[in-house]
Amino acid sequence: SQGPSMADKSKFIDYIDEALEKSKETALSRLFFTHQGIPYPVTMCTLETFQALDTFEARRDDILLASYPKCGSNWILHIMSELIFADSKKKYECPEFPILECGDPEKYQRMKQFPSPRILATHLHYNKLPGSIFNNKVKILVIFRNPKDTAVSFFHFHNDVPDIPSYGSWDEFFRQFMKGQVSWGSYFDFAINWNKHLDNENVKFILYEDLKENLAAGIKQIAEFFGFSLTGEQIQTISAQSTFQAMRAKAQQTHGAVGPFLFRKGEVGDWKNLFNATQNQEMDEKFQECLAGTVLGAKLKCESYCQ
Numbered sequence: 001s002q003g004p005s006m007a008d009k010s011k012f013i014d015y016i017d018e019a020l021e022k023s024k025e026t027a028l029s030r031l032f033f034t035h036q037g038i039p040y041p042v043t044m045c046t047l048e049t050f051q052a053l054d055t056f057e058a059r060r061d062d063i064l065l066a067s068y069p070k071c072g073s074n075w076i077l078h079i080m081s082e083l084i085f086a087d088s089k090k091k092y093e094c095p096e097f098p099i100l101e102c103g104d105p106e107k108y109q110r111m112k113q114f115p116s117p118r119i120l121a122t123h124l125h126y127n128k129l130p131g132s133i134f135n136n137k138v139k140i141l142v143i144f145r146n147p148k149d150t151a152v153s154f155f156h157f158h159n160d161v162p163d164i165p166s167y168g169s170w171d172e173f174f175r176q177f178m179k180g181q182v183s184w185g186s187y188f189d190f191a192i193n194w195n196k197h198l199d200n201e202n203v204k205f206i207l208y209e210d211l212k213e214n215l216a217a218g219i220k221q222i223a224e225f226f227g228f229s230l231t232g233e234q235i236q237t238i239s240a241q242s243t244f245q246a247m248r249a250k251a252q253q254t255h256g257a258v259g260p261f262l263f264r265k266g267e268v269g270d271w272k273n274l275f276n277a278t279q280n281q282e283m284d285e286k287f288q289e290c291l292a293g294t295v296l297g298a299k300l301k302c303e304s305y306c307q
């Protein structure tokens with residue numbers, strides 16, 4: 001690849017290896033701690049880091065990628081680093097674990113030294129982001145995926161990665177997902193919260209399923225939003241390097257032991273393999289209750305992807 005070499009993600013791999021090591025000793029019943037009403041995994045987040053997050057100093061040219069877990073954050077991270085490489089010819093180094101709220105409390109001090117543009121990923125609800133993001137008018141790309149495939153991907157992540165605490169069954173995971181008793185809380189609360197801000201001038205929405213349908217078109221939109229001017233050929237090159245197959249082939253090299261699980265199947269509609277009719281109806285009703293008639297409800301195109 002001529003790109004920013006995800007092979008140089010050693011910080012990512014180190015951090016994940018450490019989290020997996022902690023996970024080995026963590027039973028599911030002890031996985032979460034609650035902060036401001038939201039459960040987070042103790043293997044990834046700490047109270048001290050949340051407190052330090054208030055001191056994080058955003059920059060106008062930071063790139064914030066916001067998503068609920070399993071909506072494709074590693075995909076978008078890769079695309080962004082390729083875009084930066086194409087624009088600047090400088091390899092994007094990933095100097096910290098990219099999820100803003102994960103890591104040790106000193107990371108925000110270290111981040112002051114990193115060159116712009118910095119790519120920050122987050123699973124936080126809009127109203128939990130540090131104020132400096134808004135004060136500095138950081139551009140935010142929000143990635144959503146239909147809730148049914150998101151739940152199925154989340155379940156597999158827990159139950160397939162050997163060191164991550166498993167759920168007793170899909171039915172058990174589904175119950176907890178619907179109650180919001182999973183890492184980073186309820187998909188639907190996350191969605192309701194972000195829905196109110198999708199029209200903000202610094203916020204751009206992108207749908208996982210749309211990217212799957214037309215990757216080049218999605219990458220072009222992302223490039224335009226962040227002000228990168230790329231040729232059609234550059235967009236095509238990045239598309240070819242960002243397909244599921246291309247990323248999965250390098251997953252171990254780029255993301256370490258967890259790589260093949262982070263790039264598991266990459267399909268739309270996998271939910272049909274696990275949802276039963278009752279679960280399907282329950283999620284449809286929850287969707288209606290939380291998102292019917294909203295901007296986000298329409299943008300998720302559930303009539304195409306969740307029915």
Ligand SMILES: Nc1ncnc2c1ncn2[C@@H]1O[C@H](COP(=O)(O)O)[C@@H](OP(=O)(O)O)[C@H]1O
Nearest residue numbers: 070071072073074075153243244263264265266
């Ligand atoms: N290039 C790509 N194309 C399509 N899906 C991708 C992808 N890269 C990652 N994904 C999918 O995004 C999900 C992980 O999201 P995250 O990066 O936020 O943890 C996984 O879904 P599946 O478990 O359904 O395969 C993964 O396969």
Ligand SMILES: CCc1ccc(OS(=O)(=O)O)cc1
Nearest residue numbers: 023041043044069070164183
């Ligand atoms: C161990 C629980 C866990 C860890 C990481 C998660 O999200 S992400 O893969 O880092 O996006 C979710 C749950």
